Amino acid sequence: MTVKKLTHLSLLALLIFYLANTPSDAAYVLRSAVNVLGDAAEGLSRFVTDVA
Numbered sequence: 001m002t003v004k005k006l007t008h009l010s011l012l013a014l015l016i017f018y019l020a021n022t023p024s025d026a027a028y029v030l031r032s033a034v035n036v037l038g039d040a041a042e043g044l045s046r047f048v049t050d051v052a
Contacts, residue, residue: 019026
């Protein structure tokens, strides 16, 4: 097993552990990430509209 694969599996295991033990915190992180993506999409939309 390569170091890269071992690192990915370790991160996945840590993520699953985090989700299982603190679901409310995990939901907050996910909600925040979705908000950031939404803000980025809105900014890109405004940029394209202004350029066109």
